[in-house]
Amino acid sequence: MRRYVPPLEDMLFVIERVLHAPGQWATLPGLADPGIETARHVLAEAGRFAAEVLAPLNAVGDREGCAYADGRVATPTGFAAAYRAYVDAGWASLGCAPEWGGQGLPHLLEAVIQEMLVSANHAWSMYPGLLHGAYACLAAHGDAALKARYLPRLASGEWLCTMCLTEPQAGSDLGRIRTCATERDGAYVIDGGKLFISGGEHDLTDNIVHLVLARHPGGPPGPRGLSLFLVPKILPETGQRNGVYCDGVESKLGIRGSATCSMRFENARGWLLGEPCKGLAAMFVMMNAARLGVGLQGVAHGEAAYKHALRYARERIQGRPVPGIAAGTDPVPIALHPAVHASLAAQRCAVEGARMLAYWTAQLLDESEYAASPDQRRHAHERLALLTPMVKAWATRAGFEVADQALQVFGGYGYIEETGAAQALRDSRIPPIYEGTNEIQAVDLLVRKVIADGGAAYGRLLDELEAAARHDGQGLEQQAVQLDALAAHRRLLADIVQDSARDPGYPYRAADDFLRATALLCLGRWWLKVLALSREGGAAPRGKAATARHFFDTVLPGIAHVEHRIRCARRALPELDDCD
Incomplete structure (x- = not known):
């Protein structure tokens, strides 16, 4: 029941037919165009690795967790061997530049592979999960010496990385960070403590490269005084241990095979990445990559x-046939019961919609880096700024809700560990929390990305959604549903911008619902495209058109309720009870 079968047909449908990515790859200078046949082969091999190597270790990692003793962390049985196989096969280097030993393949392919790895074994995937973001951050902000020393080892996967932001007194409020840097001998010494550090210590690689946010010597208070430093566990130039220590691992609700560490930096040697006191700007290169990864x-x-x-619903025989659904008198699979069928249909709609949204964002990442025209790159960056918080929040919420609905399908068997449904629910709960909670993503979208410029950039996104609806939806009854929703949303947007000027607290109260509304409109774009493709014989897999219609019948109409909540957010929230 716990096996993983990669949905290659659906993945390739989105890549080839919905996004037309292979045609775009050939137009992006500097991107190694794999061609669609090579891309299919790469994804098939990645799916085999995920299904045959990682999936069998998923329950093992959940059962064993990580063992901590004397500053060292032992990962669950089989994790280290799986990582060696991952590196030996070259999976770590796919999206890295050839000049540093990478293969230069599209980020979109890397995103598809990341989905496979997480589906098969989320806890294991956490270890290489930050490699791309750390590589991109170092490539963008490291000096020549740091790049030469570290990028080849990151691109190959020889060394793994962490992102060290959080401190006990400074969760999402990074301005309260106390870890400090002192300049010494042309480099820096880092002192302080971090917690919730994924992969802070483990037995998969000999060295771990920590990217640490710390106070710059003499810098101003708050977030403006933070710089970003590269702090290796082992100093490459001497082979000696740096002043980096793991003080323990957390006992967690889920992803138990991932070492979530408390880290201590004592007289640790580090090197500045980017400009002094510009650490947040440098770190956001890594964080934005991580947020797309979390959405995936x-x-x-x-x-x-x-x-x-x-699979369970098709195998579980229970109850009598429902008139009009199944004939005869013998018990039938619960998949034929309308309540279960409706739940599964909703799950499929949520998953496949979230996939299109995430892959679209990954495609824009390729365009933002490799497009020949500066205008194309600016356009892609503008879209990424709007879509990244949306993908992170919408897709992770959908993942948890689907895991919850899936457990319900199992009934009582879902509540016991044997089936794996309980682990899926526990593991899926962390993505809405880390890399900036979903509430923070919503505020980032509405306050910093929409209202900050009076809705100008967001208005251009709505223009794009409307143009796509008019093009792809010709002759479809669902076109009017999407266009009406867009028109109503434009009117609401104008009110939000005006009301936020009068009440600065209003957008913070409305942000979560605004993000949901935006995601629904973006999903409508792609489900219209699916319906358009379904009119072409054999252009869409079986069941796609029905799932698209299900979205327009039962999901998109919910935007009216969401936007009603946005209007009601003009009123102050009720007071909370006093605490004893």
């Missing part, structure tokens, strides 16, 4: 949980 985790959890429940 939501897709992955939803996919694995839905298929798990679907």
